Amino acid sequence: MKRERYKSLRTLPREEPLGPGGPLCAGCGGLLALRLFHKALGGNAVFVNAAGCCTLLATYPFTPLRSSWIYTAMASAPAGAQGVRDALDILAEKGKLGAGDRKVVVLTGDGAAQDIGLQSTMAAIHRGLDFYYLCYDNEAYGNTGFQTSASTPYGSRTATCPIAPLSPRGNPAPRRDLFEIWRAQKPPYVATLSAAYPLDLAEKVFRASKFAGPKLFIALAPCPPGWDVDSEWAVELARLAVETGIWPLKEAVHGEVSHTFVPRRFKPVEQYLSLQGRFRHLFEPKRDDAAIALIQGAVDEYWKAARPGGGRAPGETP
Ligand SMILES: Cc1ncc(C[n+]2csc(CCOP(=O)(O)OP(=O)(O)O)c2C)c(N)n1
Numbered sequence: 037m038k039r040e041r042y043k044s045l046r047t048l049p050r051e052e053p054l055g056p057g058g059p060l061c062a063g064c065g066g067l068l069a070l071r072l073f074h075k076a077l078g079g080n081a082v083f084v085n086a087a088g089c090c091t092l093l094a095t096y097p098f099t100p101l102r103s104s105w106i107y108t109a110m111a112s113a114p115a116g117a118q119g120v121r122d123a124l125d126i127l128a129e130k131g132k133l134g135a136g137d138r139k140v141v142v143l144t145g146d147g148a149a150q151d152i153g154l155q156s157t158m159a160a161i162h163r164g165l166d167f168y169y170l171c172y173d174n175e176a177y178g179n180t181g182f183q184t185s186a187s188t189p190y191g192s193r194t195a196t197c198p199i200a201p202l203s204p205r206g207n208p209a210p211r212r213d214l215f216e217i218w219r220a221q222k223p224p225y226v227a228t229l230s231a232a233y234p235l236d237l238a239e240k241v242f243r244a245s246k247f248a249g250p251k252l253f254i255a256l257a258p259c260p261p262g263w264d265v266d267s268e269w270a271v272e273l274a275r276l277a278v279e280t281g282i283w284p285l286k287e288a289v290h291g292e293v294s295h296t297f298v299p300r301r302f303k304p305v306e307q308y309l310s311l312q313g314r315f316r317h318l319f320e321p322k323r324d325d326a327a328i329a330l331i332q333g334a335v336d337e338y339w340k341a342a343r344p345g346g347g348r349a350p351g352e353t354p
């Protein structure tokens with residue numbers, strides 16, 4: 037991706053849209069993604085948040101967030117966003133709102149995005165609602181104790197897939213592909229993000245801002261308690277997910293996919309997996325070579341299929 041606006045870290049906005057003192061866990065990858073996303077988006081946004089960890093950012097009357105916030109039931113954030121969009125548009129028509137931006141952002145975890153809120157999301161895309169949708173993807177239902185979601189990767193230990201004789205490899209199913217689910221409806225903009233690549237992240241928000249209509253961002257969100265890692269590992273894991281090819285950085289403009297960063301040489305997936313307690317059973321007490329090969333095989337298949345076309349730029353600096 038040729039960057040138009042964000043070429044170095046100095047070009048990122050200095051304003052901090054999130055004040056200190058929030059009650060989320062130290063090292064929360066979702067919070068970092070939200071902070072960077074909001075920096076790039078600018079002020080005057082209304083966040084419509086489905087129940088999840090980020091709900092803790094608005095424990096009335098306190099919030100560390102500088103923008104507006106409305107909390108909805110888990111299934112209905114996109115429906116809430118429609119109401120906010122309509123209200124803002126009516127106020128603007130009546131001349132009661134200034135000329136400033138009036139951005140509406142749905143903020144959800146993967147449980148709401150992939151499972152409980154998928155129907156209302158599909159309906160909003162179908163209506164062509166003009167909104168941003170930020171899914172911080174910690175690959176489980178984090179807020180209620182890290183249960184399996186449709187976004188949980190194969191082999192992850194979760195609260196509902198503990199390591200037990202009947203589930204020796206944790207979650208037995210591959211994760212569902214939210215990027216492709218959205219892309220099938222050809223909204224103007226769909227992208228994946230990693231907080232370890234802030235320039236790539238910010239440039240995508242800038243590119244998306246040129247389009248009216250539904251705009252999706254899925255940010256991999258390392259979750260220290262759920263992933264069973266120390267807080268300081270969150271950014272490193274967000275980076276390793278990209279470097280191993282497990283988390284491709286890409287975008288789709290009107291359905292056409294391009295990869296925005298492709299590592300020159302992919303690291304083996306076990307460098308990413310072995311650092312996390314949720315995958316520890318694949319390495320201890322006995323190494324599960326078959327499971328690791330399966331995960332590596334799926335990544336290799338993905339990149340083999342992605343190679344022809346797709347605007348690849350091997351080794352491009354993110
Ligand atoms: C319909 C419904 N089912 C269950 C819940 C209970 N609940 C509240 S937050 C939450 C977890 C949400 O997971 P996710 O969307 O992935 O966000 P995260 O907690 O990871 O931030 C659940 C299951 C709910 N609020 N509504």
Ligand code: SF4
Pocket residue numbers: 060061062063064065066067089174178179258259260261262
């Ligand atoms: S449980 Fe995970 S997603 Fe939730 S606040 Fe803590 S680190 Fe963030």
